[in-house]
Amino acid sequence: MIEAFEHHEGTVAPLDRANVDTDQIIPKQFLKSIRRTGFGDNLFDAWRYLDEGVIGKNANERRINHDFVLNEPRYAGSSILLARGNFGCGSSREHAVWALQEYGFRCVIAPSFADIFFSNSLKNGLLLIVLEKNLVDELFGIVQLEEGYSLRVDLAGQTLRGPGFAADFEIEPERKRLLMQGLDDIGATLAHADAIRDFESRHRQRMPWVFSRDGNAS
């Protein structure tokens, strides 16, 4: 079950780089964990800290990179990330989504997102909002000028509202429903178990070679 998303209000942090890849969001050395938690301290690790990130290192003993935007005091506690195009490209690691959420982000706004990152976010209740580039540019301008700038995201009404800014956003109805109800994808798919079994039995007739290992697994 994912946490249901209805509306959210929070401070916006601007990450002014295009093509932010999942290797930057959560570097590979942290993927050795067998758990879904413990990634927040290492979000954007190579940008947030000056020393090399090693799994198990205490975040309080790290050397902070004060030039990195998320380390600026004005963006402390921000929960909406404003980003540039093709955000989340690269590796399929879902750890990138877990890291963003654990850090405190509920929503990412960008002109475009990479495909796999997009579906991974949905599965975890991280709302991705695609906004036209000129609106994203406008938001970058506002956020950089106004300290503590905060936006209200209303998923039901598909609106973004903040001082001096208002925009509507598009979201596919099924994604919106999933996010708003916090639906369990597996449960929803297993509701079609009979259809899956029917398909499988026809498929086995048509393409038996696909099932050649079914007897071999021990």
Place this chain on the structure above:
Amino acid sequence: MATRTVYDKIWDAHVVAERDDGMTILYVDRHLLHEVTSPQAFEGLAQAGRSPWRRGANLATPDHNVPTTNRSRGVEGIEDAVAKEQVVVLDDNCKRYGIEQFEMTDRRQGIVHVIGPEQGATLPGMTIVCGDSHTSTHGAFAALAHGIGTSEVELVLATQCLVQRKSRNMRIIVEGHLPFGTSAKDMILAIIRAIGTAGATGHAIEYAGSAVRALSMEARMTLCNMSIEAGARAGLVAVDDTTLNYVHGRPFAPTGAMWDRAEDYWRTLVSDADADFDTELELDAAGIVPQVTWGTSPELVLGIDENVPAPDDFEDPAKRELCERALTYMDLEAGRPIASVPVDRVFIGSCTNGRIEDLRAAAAVLDGRHVANSVTQAMAVPGSGLVKAQAEAEGLDEIFRSAGFEWRDPGCSMCLAMNDDRLYPGERSAATSNRNFEGRQGHLGRTHLVSPAMAAAAAVAGHFTDVRDLP
């Protein structure tokens, strides 16, 4: 019936149900698993009291984390306790759920995208998924193959299905002959340069044209492998004799009358002559020269005869900024010939270029030559135990060793540097892998992506050089 692309045909053959909300429940034929993206999925499965829908659909192997030296002790030989735990957990999960696994000590172990095709676990017309973005590799067999996240790994384990929205169709046609000294790696880097890393987002790419048809299966895998670097989840090539000749006789492939039946179907996996593509791109193979990436995104590519660009060479402000950031990170100055850039480490391997043909191409360059003194380390990492055995049977290991290369055991290795194979801060690599992102091969490491022949040439010269000009 309306005309269809290969992608449409495979998609249509796997639709379980169309949901009211417009999403499709799509059946998954083959699910490949490895140690890094599966533990949380198995944990979720266990917590919900579920078990795998169809055990025989799954095939697992550890690859991302495994060391490429001292493998005789198997899992016990992994010194990194955290990495070891992941491999142990994969072993445990496979045993618990009866999933076929090539364990670390199995000679069939290797990079998941190398062993699938090698075993015939990858067959034409299949839907294939894995918790790894380079699953697009298997599209070389006219399979619909793409990467998924961990939640989807759990979904596939539990239901044998994915909930998907269909992608758009894109066709990239490469006509003509690839020039001497160039390969599928140069072809795909040239394509990514042309369309950018988001150029195919939302699309499934079909690679077509005479230059693609002329490629071997190994080369087609290299091509499809990097579809994700162009933004496409999936890339594929239609079935032809090359496909079927490769598949025939593989351990998991059908035999006898079943083969004939399968072949009849597989032969239909070509796009109809007048099928519609949402996007098309044409490229002339004859214009492709050996490629080298210079920056921190796979679209920042140069021909070996070109110079590092300046921010002002880009019109788009976002690209200008990307260029500026990349110049700083890569410690390169605009206008410098890429062929003058020295390398510290050379890595030949990965799911992009860790197959037998890749090792042959590199060995052909290294035969009778030696790694330059200025190069700290050069390593060849076969994509699987069987690739390694084949290379050794051909004497390639001797060529690599005599040239000063380390001859390693199979795994993902320095492509993503989860194990000890890595760059150190400030070091520069010539790598046959697929991503040159900041820190990808090690903290503050600098990666240049090239073909196996170009990596070998860089090792010999000590800097990037046109493999065709080696003395």
